[in-house]
Amino acid sequence: AQSVTQPDIHITVSEGASLELRCNYSYGATPYLFWYVQSPGQGLQLLLKYFSGDTLVQGIKGFEAEFKRSQSSFNLRKPSVHWSDAAEYFCAVSENTDKLIFGTGTRLQVFP
Amino acid sequence: EAGVAQSPRYKIIEKRQSVAFWCNPISGHATLYWYQQILGQGPKLLIQFQNNGVVDDSQLPKDRFSAERLKGVDSTLKIQPAKLEDSAVYLCASRILDRADTGELFFGEGSRLTVL
Numbered sequence: 001a002q003s004v005t006q007p008d009i010h011i012t013v014s015e016g017a018s019l020e021l022r023c024n025y026s027y028g029a030t031p032y033l034f035w036y037v038q039s040p041g042q043g044l045q046l047l048l049k050y051f052s053g054d055t056l057v058q059g060i061k062g063f064e065a066e067f068k069r070s071q072s073s074f075n076l077r078k079p080s081v082h083w084s085d086a087a088e089y090f091c092a093v094s095e096n097t098d099k100l101i102f103g104t105g106t107r108l109q110v111f112p
Numbered sequence: 113e114a115g116v117a118q119s120p121r122y123k124i125i126e127k128r129q130s131v132a133f134w135c136n137p138i139s140g141h142a143t144l145y146w147y148q149q150i151l152g153q154g155p156k157l158l159i160q161f162q163n164n165g166v167v168d169d170s171q172l173p174k175d176r177f178s179a180e181r182l183k184g185v186d187s188t189l190k191i192q193p194a195k196l197e198d199s200a201v202y203l204c205a206s207r208i209l210d211r212a213d214t215g216e217l218f219f220g221e222g223s224r225l226t227v228l
Contacts, residue, residue: 004154032215043116043203043219044155051215090154098143099168100217102154 002027004093004103012109013081021076021106023091033074034092034100035065044090050074061085086110114138116220118204124226130192133223136185137206143167145217146179146189147203155203161187162209191225199227 003026013019025031032051036044048059055067065076074091088107092100117136125131137144143162147155158177160167164184172179176195181187191198201222207213 036219041221043221044205044217045219046216049215092154094215099157099160100155102156104152104154 002031002093002095002101004091004101006089006091006103006106008106009104010107010109012111014111015083016080019076019078019081019085019108021089021091021108023074023076023103024072025074025091025093026072027093027095029095030069032094032096033065033067034094035059035063035074035076036090036092036102037061037087038090038105039087047076047089081108081110083110083112116204116206116218118202118220118223120223121221122224122226124228125194126228127196128193130190131194131225132191133189133202133204133225135187135189135204135220137187137204138208138218140208140210141206141218142184142209143207144181144187145205145207146187147205149201149203149222151200158189158202194225194227196227199225201225 005024034049035047038044047063048057050057050067088105090105091103094100145160146158149155158172159169159179161181164181179189201224203222204220205217
């Protein structure tokens, strides 16, 4: 069965620092991979997705993620975090882009 | 373009009472999903519709939860009777599922349910 693990429940960074949020998945074939962001009281917004091709994908708000098949990972990165990036981030996996299975999320806190 | 609309945003009920949540997806989106997000967890799929047909309801607790999308547009999720463990945010999402489809699900802001 497909599953997603986000090992970090809570991460705190200073504004301007770099960020990496970890995501590991379990799936037999090459999955479809997504990162969503959820601000307080808001729905989820898609940051980026990987279906195939270039393993480094660019998303909105300056985020990028790299698919590493050998490590079953799809980590999210941003070179310089802004205070407005404080939110909860969810990694998700899908067999065919149809039904998403979400990880438990990583809450990002940004200090000025 | 209007997003996914959900109501009510907040609802507090006592256990064994009933509650209903409403979702209006983005116009033209064929697929509609209901997810349950318990505090501290990621969203979990409850039910998926394509037009007015159910595609997947394998994780819907059918003894107490029901959902419908009668005309293939808006949808209602009902819980009767509610239990304490039903306290969660209920998220509705939609997807276009045609040639313009990018695989993205568009989420509403959710309906937060508290069961006392």
